[in-house]
Amino acid sequence: MADQTLNAEGLNCPLPIIKAKKALKAMSAGQILEVRATDPGSVADFAAFCKQTGNELMSSSSEGDIYRFEIKRA
16 A cells, blocks of 8 residues: 555656656655556656666556556665
């Protein structure tokens, strides 16, 4: 279960990543951020973001036009 949820629906790259980075910065290590986005490019963006920052992409899924990511703060 996520500690915090970020609604980035309707935002295009790079805004979902920028907002997630800001949210994660305010969280403690081990906490989980759930991000909901509609930008199809966010799938690759969040995978690259997590690899680059050391945060763990715990899950990535989609339901219709909504992409959902769970990121654990490093």
